[in-house]
Amino acid sequence: VLGLTAFSASAATEMPPLPEVKGEKVEADGNFKIKFSIGTTESGAQYRGLEYFEKIVEQRSDGNIQVELFPGAQLGDDRQATSALQSGTLEMTMPSTSPLVNMFPEFAVFDLPFLFPQPEMADAVLDGEIGQQMLEDASSQGLVAIGWGENGYRQLTNSQHPVEEPADLDGLKIRTMENDLHLDIWRTLGANPTPMSFAELFTALEQGVVDGQENPWITIESSKFNEVQDYATETNHVYTPFITLVSARFWDRLPEDYQQLLRDAATEMGDYQRHVSRTLNDQIKQDLKDSGMQITELTPEQVKVFQDKLEPVYEDWRDQIGGELIDDIRAQVEQAQE
Ligand code: TF8
Structure with a gap:
């Protein structure tokens, strides 16, 4: 009646629908809870990706793994969340690679200016041998790195x-x-x-x-x-990538089948999140x-x-x-x- 909507500054960004979850249910023992923290807010593409991750993990584990999302750096910025993973007080986060260069010096390659003229070239590197090797290298210091996403062009x-x-x-x-x-x-x-x-x-x-x-x-x-x-x-x-990280302390408690479930879910989220980010880029500029x-x-x-x-x-x-x-x-x- 008061027409409050007329005062809202900008229309909420229309997100592409969450895809259906495909794939078999994964049977394994135990109940687990994942607190997943990110720096960007609820209205960004990264959060949309996390919603898909949550849906995949909860459906395939038949509710045995519960995912709770904490956007907007409420549990800390990229570095703080990453060190919370190391100490085991947080299960997952998805930081930009750049603030982690002090831990993983090779990540600095992505900070080189004008490295990737097209986003598909970043995909080729991240999803190819180099990116896979980097995930392995970053699976150390109390962390397990299981996937890539995109923050995008700055x-x-x-x-x-x-x-x-x-x-x-x-x-x-x-x-x-x-x-x-x-x-x-x-x-x-x-x-x-x-x-x-x-x-x-x-x-x-x-x-x-x-x-x-x-x-x-x-x-x-x-x-x-x-x-x-x-x-x-x-x-x-x-072009800044996001990297999906899990606390090694948490990871080591998971049955192998659930570890694989998380790896698959991180890959599917990464593909979807990049798609959302690219679909929205021009619209958001407008x-x-x-x-x-x-x-x-x-x-x-x-x-x-x-x-x-x-x-x-x-x-x-x-x-x-x-x-x-x-x-x-x-x-x-x-x-x-x-
Ligand atoms: C930065 C990064 C951040 C992201 C996210 C908020 O400027 O680009 O936007 O890493 O955690 O610090």
């Missing part, structure tokens, strides 16, 4: 003015993830970067502690950064425009100015990341481009 936002070229970044305070390669990127471009946990970011933007940040469109919208950032530039400068954000779309020539300026980053990080890994990925990307 876009720059700020509160000050449109950014069309690196010179526009002069002096801008940009929040980065807690990751040295990202700091290097923004310094090289002439900005004034500061690392900060995602959980503190909205307040920092709102209070002007930083002028800008960079994240995929869907994260910008689901975290309402557009309410405190008037300008955005579609830079696509880095929603952000409609909400009043001024979005600068760069021409290929303008993108090249950023790319050229960032080329030295590849040489500077080569030894630390491993030249062979970089070459392997670049070769795969080139092959996919032909």
Whole structure:
């Protein structure tokens, strides 16, 4: 009667329906509970993926494994949730790879600017041999890594003015993830970067502690950064994967059949979550425009100015990341481009 809906700022994002769960029920002993924490909010694509994961796991285990979802970093940011897995107080999380580079140095390869021109090239690497090897390598230090998803292509936002070229970044305070390669990127471009946990970011933007940040469109919208950032530039400068992690303490208590169930569910969630993220990307960019954000779309020539300026980053990080890994990925990307 009061027409309250007329005051709601933006329409809720229409999510694609959850697919039906296929596959046999898995019989095994025991009842288990999984608390699954993520940094993004309930309205993002990542949460939609988790809802599918929950549905698969609960149906196939016939309710013997219960999954409870905790979005919005309420149980901690990416690093805190990961260390809660290590100590066994949390069962699952799905962080960006970037804040975990201090634990798994090879993850830094994904922080290299403009590594994947198309999302399918990221799929080829993550779902191929390199990605599988990385999951094995990351199954250590109290963690078991069982799948990939996508945070996606990162876009720059700020509160000050449109950014069309690196010179526009002069002096801008940009929040980065807690990751040295990202700091290097923004310094090289002439900005004034500061690392900060995602959980503190909205307040920092709102209070002007930083002028800008960079994240995929869907994260910008689901975290309402557009309410405190008037300008955005579609830079696509880095593609960030999400990695699905399980506490090794929890994992070791699971019957093997349930371990396999979780692996399968993580793979299916990863495929679906990437699909949702890509389906929504353009629509959400449009929603952000409609909400009043001024979005600068760069021409290929303008993108090249950023790319050229960032080329030295590849040489500077080569030894630390491993030249062979970089070459392997670049070769795969080139092959996919032909
Ligand atoms: C960041 C990341 C985050 C995600 C998620 C919230 O900017 O891109 O958006 O890792 O946990 O910190």
